[in-house]
Amino acid sequence: MKKLLLLLAAIVLVIIALSTLGPLIGLAFALALVFLGMHYYIKSRSVAGKMLWILIGLIGLVMAVSNVPALLGLAAIVLLYVLYQKWKGEEVSFSGKEQDDPFTNFENEWSKLQSKERF
Known part of the structure; x- marks a missing residue:
């Protein structure tokens, strides 16, 4: 049932x-x-060059604000x-840290270094 x-x-x-693909391309x-x-x-x-690039940036900003439906597509x-x-059974983590304990991470890295052979 869960699957x-x-x-x-x-x-x-x-x-x-797929329905928000157009706004996503516009947002990009x-x-x-x-x-x-x-x-x-x-x-x-x-x-004059600075004013031109400010104008182009503002045009892009207005275009980005008008593509708000693209945020729905990004969320999807x-x-x-x-x-x-979840389907694969893996835990979802958006943080780059594996563990909070720095000593555990050090021990993992040290064991990786020790397992490699040196020539």
Whole structure:
């Protein structure tokens, strides 16, 4: 029963992600414009160039705000990833830490170093 519910949720999330594919592409393009505007604003030396890149960045920002439905698609993709991990039986962790204890991590790394042969 649990697998069936996970499968149904995955199907719904795939439909949501595919239906918001257009806004996702628009959001990616808008964020690229914002990034380019910021990048070239910093590199620009002239006042006219800086104003041009500010204008391009603002256009990208307005485009990004207008693609709010893309956030629903991003959430659907993240939830689809979480469901995939649950389907495989793995624990889902969004933190980069394996454990909080630094001594345990040191012992793991030390044992890896000791297991390697040195030439």
